[in-house]
Amino acid sequence: MSEQLEAQTTDESVMTEVMENRTDDLERELEEQLASESMDSLFGESVQNFKEGEVVEVRIVELSDDRILVDIGYKSEGVVSTQEFSQPGELKVGETFDFYIDEPEDEQGMPVLSKIKADRIKNWEKIQTIYEEDGTIEGVITRRVKGGLKVDIGIDAFMPASQLTFRPSGDLERFIGEKMELKIIKLTKRRRNVVVSRRKLLEEQRAGEKARLLETIAIGQALKGEVKNITDFGAFVDVGGIDGLLHVTDMSWGRVKHPSQVVQVGQEIEVMVLNFDPKSERISLGLKQMTENPWKSVVERYSVGSVIRGRVVSMTDYGAFVQLEEGVEGMVHVSEMSWTRRVRHPNEMLELDQEVDVMVLSVDAEAEKIALGIKQTQPNPWRQLQETYPVGSIIKGVVRNLTDYGAFVQIEEGIDGLLHVSDLSWTKKVNHPSEMLEKGQEIEVKVLSIDPEVEKISVGLKQLETDPWMAVVEKLPLGTIVEVEIAKLVSFGAFARLENGIEGLIHVSELSNDRVQKPEEVLSVGDKVVAKVISIGAVERKIGLSIREAQRDMDNQMMEEHGTSSGSSEPVDVQRAMQGMVPGGMIQAGKSLADVAHEMMAVVNAGEQARQEQAVADAKAREEAKAAEEAPVEETSAEEAPVEETPAEEAPAGETPAEEAPAGETPAEDSPSAVTEAPADEAAPDAEQPE
Secondary structure (H helix, E strand, O other), X not given: OHHHHHHHHHHHHHHHHHXXXXXXXXXXXXXXXXXXXXXXXXXXXXXXXXOOOOXXXXXXXEEOOOEEEEEOOOOOOEEEEHHHOOOHHHOOOOOEEEEEEEEOOOOOOOOEEEHHHHHHHHHHHHHHHHHHHOXXXXXXXXXXXXXXXXXXOOOEEEEEHHHOOOOOOOOOHHHOOOEEEEEEEEEEOOOOEEEEEOHHHHHHHHHHHHHHHHHHOOOOOEEEEEEEEXXXXXXXXXXXXXXEEEEHHHXXXXXXXXXXXXXXXXXXXXXXXEEEEOOOOEEEEEOHHHOOOHHHHHHHHOOXXXXXXXXXXXXXXXXXXXXXEOOEEEEEEHHHOOOOOOOOOHHHOOOOOXXXXXXXXXXXXXXXXXXXXXXXXXXXXXXXXXXXXXXXXXXXXXXXXXXXXXXXXXXXXXXXXXXXXXXXXXXXXXXXXXXXXXXXOEEEEEEEEEEOOOOEEEEEOHHHOOOHHHHHHHHOOOOOEXXXXXXXXXXXXXXXXXXXXXXXXXXHHHOOOOOOOOHHHOOOOOOEEEEEEEEEEOOOOEXXXXXXXHHHHHHHHHHHHHHHHOOOOOOOOHXXXXXXXXXXXXXXXXXXXXXXXXXXXXXXXXXXXXXXXXXXXXXXXXXXXXXXXXXXXOOOOXXXXXXXXXXXXXXXXXXXXXXXXXXXXXXXXXXXXXXXOOXXXXXXXXXXXXX
């Protein structure tokens, strides 16, 4: 590109040099004439003294296509070419012009005249006068030359590119043929070179306008200006000698991405003064302030619930902005774009510059915000669900997604029902829906609830079957002994599966009469054991089982059967028999009758052993007494007479001699504190109250 410009410049330079050489020859002739005689003498001589180099006034006497016959007051008339005139078609007979005499007579005796040379002489004088008076002159840009432009001001003048405007312009071609006022900034008489400037004239004009503007400017004043420059953040506007900043935010009440969308360089606009600093001479301008703020009356034009048409002008991750009119935009949130579709980004449904129908949801004129909705312009399918799928109806769906808390089942396009993990099975404890379902699987579910306000529908899978817990309550009352299978071992016990598939919990404290630290010590998965139903929570759907209680019940039953087979005519009511004998503290402490019975059995055994030892001691005492009777009787004093010993078996109940009843060996059944003196290590663990 630079090579082409250089070649073009070279060609222009050659042509310019040729033209300048011809001009120089003509000017050289004029200089010779001017050097020999003064300008006053050229115009002051009479016709009879016409000489070569004089300028005379002539009159047109005849017109033809290419020639003009003129009378110069000489003995013969002159003939000039129409090319001497810039507009030959407008010439009229009788018009007068100044001509330069090249030769008083040619070979035919006619004067040789030139209007161009005469004009140059006259223009040079005019140019000299203007330069000396610091005036202005009108010129026409004729062509581009190296470094600037050639300007016709009566003679060829040069204007550097830097003197054309305030800011350098790379496109000089667009100024060719333009007429403009200029200032002469340099003049060389000897070489007749003239340099002109448009910029100097503009600066002078601007200085005057600036002074007038500073005297009259006021905030809120409307001014006319010309856009001088455009940047990313705004535009600079010349409002009369001062460049003011028109910020992009003050160009329009609406959205402006770039100032070039509103203004162009060279455009004349009317702006308002928003702020002015006389010290720094900085002016802030506003264009939108020339019109009324549309948000002031937005409530009257856009009532809540009305449906209007707008254009999508911008998008974000959370929604789209729709222009309702110039300067008024509303936002459509992604949640307000579709009743059924989950919109992650507005570009899934909208495009820039697309026209859409929207409903006004809310209007805040002070904050300049309008909330819009697209889905509200269409029927709400969630309100029709209650008629299409009433609660309790069974429908088919496809598992669309699995989560930790359940599965989403697609009922129809864009509508999913939540199948919670707790609604998968009556009996099985489901930790994750993948244990029973697969993505894409078609299943039947029952509608449990529909909430159109929050757009939620709940469905269930286990509700398709009868609740087995109802059968549990009927068939397994408290105290029932059943056979179960160990399904799972946990740190706090074991889960056992009943015949109907329901699982019950055997707490670690109910595994054995002995203390168990870990369930693995006594059980394994798959073991079948006998347990007793000790609690049923119908609401919580929990069953408590006990192996220990079942074992005790079976032991008690065996003891009862053993007692009956020993000759007892009636079964012994243990509870009644022990009533009044069991200290109330044991029962109040929460111990079951079975635990108390075990403690009592331990005490009874200890008492039986004490009675056996007492019997042995009594027998030994009788033998010693008998031996004493057979021995010879000796005379003794009354004080020394032995006390008659009554046999133990003949002594009244409770009067056993002290020496025959060793300390601490009182029979347990005769001691009121027998139960409380039982060893601590023989006490049974806490048990539940009898059912």
